[in-house]
Every structure is written in structure tokens, then in C-alpha cells.
Amino acid sequence: MNWLLVIAGAMVGAPLRFLTDRFVQARHDGGFPWGTFTVNVAGSLALGLLTGAVAAGAASPDLYLLLGTGLCGALTTYSTFSYETLRLASGGARWHAAANVAVSVAAGLGAVFAGVALARAMWS
DSSP states (O other): OHHHHHHHHHHHHHHHHHHHHHHHHHTOOSSSOHHHHHHHHHHHHHHHHHHHHHHTTSSOHHHIIIIIIIIIHHHSOHHHHHHHHHHHHHTTOHHHHHHHHHHHHHHHHHHHHHHHHHHHHHHO
């Protein structure tokens, strides 16, 4: 039954990623992958908040499967991040590629830590 929760979350997360990416990219000129950056940081924040809520007993493990594994798993995308970084580097935009790696990793980690801290503040 757990797999149904993951599938249900992913059915929302994948289209949300696509639509968010298109929305953000349409508003930003240039070659930097702002859409992928946005979904990855937002997903990291949501996953941190959810992880903290589950740890505090404010959310159930089933909700974690639905929203954490399913929705956030489909919303965020390491493969697209990797491909876009490779595309930037191959296209001669090595500075943008390096910035994409550094900023994406730092912002993703910062967002997940912020989410956990927020959850602890809310439910401690």
C-alpha cells in the first residue's frame, strides 16, 4: 500500500516540476537553469520541513511517503540538474556550470536545514 502513496505524490510532483520550470524559465533570459534551481531548492525546503515534522511527531510516516518520497522526489531532479550543468559546460559557459553546481548544492542544503529548523521551532 505504501507504493500507492509514493505514486500519488509523484503524480503531482512531476507535472508541478515541469510547470514550475517552464514558468520560471519563461521569465528569465539567459542560459542559467533557474527553473531547475527553483524546484530543487523548494523541494529541499519542503522535504526538510516534512522531515522535521515527522521527527517531532507532527506528521505521519504515511504523509512522508506521499509528500516526501512521492511529491518531493518527483518535484526535485538531480538528473536534470546534472544534464543542464553538462550542457552549460559543453556550450562554453563553464563559469555558469560551476556556479550552477556551487549555488544549487549550497542553496539545497541550506533549504533543507532551514526546513528542519523551522519544523523544530514550530513543533518543539
